[in-house]
Amino acid sequence: MNAVVVEDLTMRYRGHTALDGVDLTLAPDTIHGLLGRNGAGKTTLMRILTGQEFETSGRVEVFGQPPRENPAVLNRVCFIREAQKYPQNFKVREAFAAAAIACPGWDQAYADRLVQDFDLPLKRQIKKLSRGQLSAVGIIIGLAARAPLTLFDEPYLGLDAVARHVFYDRLLEDFSENPRTVILSTHLIDEVADLVEHVVLIDHGTVLMDADADGLRGRAVSVSGPAEAVAAYVEDAPVLHRSGLGGQLRVALAERPERPAEGVSVDSLSLQELIVLTTNQGDGK
Numbered sequence: 001m002n003a004v005v006v007e008d009l010t011m012r013y014r015g016h017t018a019l020d021g022v023d024l025t026l027a028p029d030t031i032h033g034l035l036g037r038n039g040a041g042k043t044t045l046m047r048i049l050t051g052q053e054f055e056t057s058g059r060v061e062v063f064g065q066p067p068r069e070n071p072a073v074l075n076r077v078c079f080i081r082e083a084q085k086y087p088q089n090f091k092v093r094e095a096f097a098a099a100a101i102a103c104p105g106w107d108q109a110y111a112d113r114l115v116q117d118f119d120l121p122l123k124r125q126i127k128k129l130s131r132g133q134l135s136a137v138g139i140i141i142g143l144a145a146r147a148p149l150t151l152f153d154e155p156y157l158g159l160d161a162v163a164r165h166v167f168y169d170r171l172l173e174d175f176s177e178n179p180r181t182v183i184l185s186t187h188l189i190d191e192v193a194d195l196v197e198h199v200v201l202i203d204h205g206t207v208l209m210d211a212d213a214d215g216l217r218g219r220a221v222s223v224s225g226p227a228e229a230v231a232a233y234v235e236d237a238p239v240l241h242r243s244g245l246g247g248q249l250r251v252a253l254a255e256r257p258e259r260p261a262e263g264v265s266v267d268s269l270s271l272q273e274l275i276v277l278t279t280n281q282g283d284g285k
């Protein structure tokens with residue numbers, strides 16, 4: 001069974017369409033990267049999947065059932081938001097105690113290890129934590145909850161690079177021992193490029209890309225060299241972006257052409273470059 005099935009999903013706020021006929025199927029036991037510019041509709045989609053928002057129209061199923069007011073689904077879901085709120089007078093340990101009660105799959109021993117990894121002061125009040133420490137609380141809850149569907153919405157505001165990599169490492173390690181469906185929304189595309197197995201790119205409420213990360217890696221290329229040679233080499237290939245200076249041309253292609261390159265350089269595009277160019281193309285830039 002798929003973890004998530006969304007058909008023709010539309011979400012309209014007064015005067016604004018945040019999601020516009022989205023079709024999406026997310027396989028179980030996979031780390032999905034949910035990418036897109038500010039305001040693209042990522043949080044709205046995650047709020048609908050977790051029953052915090054009700055769609056205007058369309059079909060939404062999580063583990064085969066609609067999430068809307070459905071404890072059978074919602075008990076299997078953990079959603080960690082960018083600006084996750086906790087009762088302000090709680091100490092860190094009390095936030096974890098509350099999560100342990102709310103999350104059926106909670107692993108206290110694992111949470112304790114993560115507290116050490118992130119060097120979190122358990123006895124400190126939540127309101128006294130630094131921004132990064134607050135993010136670490138959310139990340140620890142999201143990991144130790146071991147929810148069958150775990151959603152992280154930009155979970156690392158204020159978290160330094162070392163701590164972010166602790167998060168990626170722990171997520172990958174724990175995922176291999178306890179596979180589950182993870183949806184990670186992020187703007188740090190390069191950092192998660194090797195972590196995510198499937199990429200969904202949303203732009204202006206529609207899905208621009210829905211592809212396996214392995215298939216994307218090394219598929220998109222940049223071709224550069226003398227303008228004439230580049231133009232001949234790229235021929236009818238679908239062009240993502242074109243830029244030139246003097247007699248030189250650089251063309252980004254979604255697919256690496258099969259013919260051998262002659263007189264041009266062909267280099268793989270990073271996932272980040274591919275996402276930026278695909279988004280710009282979708283925006284008509």
Ligand SMILES: Nc1ncnc2c1ncn2[C@@H]1O[C@H](COP(=O)(O)OP(=O)(O)OP(=O)(O)O)[C@@H](O)[C@H]1O
Pocket residue numbers: 013014016017018036037038039040041042043044045
């Ligand atoms: N309650 C609301 N009322 C009106 N408009 C809303 C509401 N919630 C979201 N929107 C709008 O819907 C669009 C999608 O918002 P959403 O929060 O889903 O974007 P996002 O992709 O998560 O962006 P970011 O990366 O900045 O977090 C935005 O234009 C936003 O302003």
